[in-house]
Amino acid sequence: MNHTATSKFMRFVEARLTPGGEFGLHLTAGAALMMAAVAVFAEVAEDVAENDGLAAFDQHVSAWMHVNAQEPYTSAMWLFTHLHSVAGMCVLVALAGVFFWRSVERHGRYWLLALALSVPGGMLLNVALKHIYQRARPVFEEPMLTLATYSFPSGHTVAATLFWGLVASYAVMSAQRWRVRCALVAGAVLMAVLTGVSRIYLGAHYPSDVLAAMAEGCGWLAVCITACSTLRRRRAGKAARGMKMEG
Template sequence: MRFVEARLTPGDEFGLHLTAGAALMMAAVAVFAEVAEDVAENDGVAAFDRHVSDWMHAHAQEPYTSLMWLFTHLHSVAGMVVLVLLAGVFFWRRPQPHGRYWLLALALSVPGGMLLNVALKHIFQRARPVFEEPMLTLATYSFPSGHTVAATLFWGLMASYAVMGGGRWRVRCALAGAATLMVLLTGVSRIYLGAHYPSDVLAAMVEGCGWLAVCITGCSTLRRRRAAQAARLQTS
C-alpha cells in the first residue's frame, strides 16, 4: 500500500506524474502494436485504408489542395527545424530552471521521435499508396507517417506546456484544442496528398504520444528529483 500511495502522490519525485507517463506510454505501445498487426494482416483499421485514400484522392480540389500542401510543408524536415528553433528560443527565455527542462524535453522528443520513426519505417517497409495521377510521389516507406509524428511531437509538447503552465482553464483548453487540430490537419494532409494511408497516420499519432510521454515524464522526473535533492541539502 505504501508503494501504491507513493506512485499516486502528485508532489513526489516518483509519484503520480511518473505513473501517468508510464501508463500512457504502455497504452500507446499496445495501440501501436494493434495497428501494426492490422497493417500486416490487412485487417481491422487497415482494411479501410484503400477506400479512404481513393475517396480523398478522387475528391481533391482547390482550395483544399493548397491548404493541405501548406500543412505538409509546415511539418516537413525544414519546417520542423524552424518550429523547433522558435520553440527553443521561447523555452530558453522562460523562467528558469523550468524553462530549461522544457527545452530538454523539446530536444529529446522531436528530433529523437523523428529518428525513431525512420527506424520504424525500415522495420515495417510498407509501400506508399499508388495512384494513376499522383499529387505526390515519394520513394521512402509509408508506415508510420513522418510528418504526422513530427506534428504530434511538437504540438503535443506545446499543448502539454500550455496545460501545465497555469493560467485560465479556458485558455489552456483552447491552446490544447488548437494543437490537436494542427496534428489532425497534418495527418489528413498526408492522406489527401496520397503520401500515406489512414493507418500510417493513426500509428504515427500513437507513436508520437508514446514517445512524448517518455520524454516529458523523464524530464519532469529529473526536475523533481533535483529539486528534492536540493531541498534535502538545505535541511541537512
C-alpha cells in the first residue's frame, strides 16, 4: 500500500471515528452492533434448525421452569407478559410518543421517529421471521398458556428489547449524571430480560426463542437509531453550512 492509499485509508478511519461527523462514530458503533446482533441471531437460528448447541437445552430449561412454577412468581410473570403484549406495547409506545413530542430537547422529534420505526417495525419483522422458521411452541400436559402461533423468535421479548432499548439509548444521550444513566440502562435491561424469562416460565417460548429475539431487537434498534441520528446530523450540517454561506 503506497503513501497516498495509506493516507486515504487513515482519513477514512478517522472520519468513521469522529464523534460529531455525519457518518462518524455513531454510524460505526451502529454498524458494529447490528453485525454483532446478526451474528448472534444466525448462530441461535442454526442451533434451532439443527437442534444442537443452545437449542439442545431448550426442553430441559422449559420443563424445569414449568415444574417449579409457583406463586408469587407466576403472578409476576403474567404481569410482565401482559405489559409487553400488543395492547400493552400500544400504551407504552403512545406514552413515550407523547413524551418525545412534547420534549423540550431539540432532538425530541428524531427520537419520536426512531420510536415509530423501531417498535412497530421490529414487531412486524418478528412476525415475518416466525413464518420463515415456523417453530412449534413448547407443549405441556397442563399448560399455563396455549397459543396457536409460531415460537421463534419471541414477539413479547423483541417488543420489550426494542422499547426499553430505546429508553436506555435516550437516557444515555440525555441524562447528565453517569449514575442516572447507569440506573436507567440497568432498569431497561432488567425489563427486557424479565419479559423474556416470563415467556419461558409461562411455557410460551424456549430460551433460544428469547435469546434470538433479544439479538433481533438489538440489531433492528441499531439500524433505526443510527438512521435517525444520521438524518439529524445531516440536516444540522446542511443548516450550519447554509448559515456560513449567508454570513
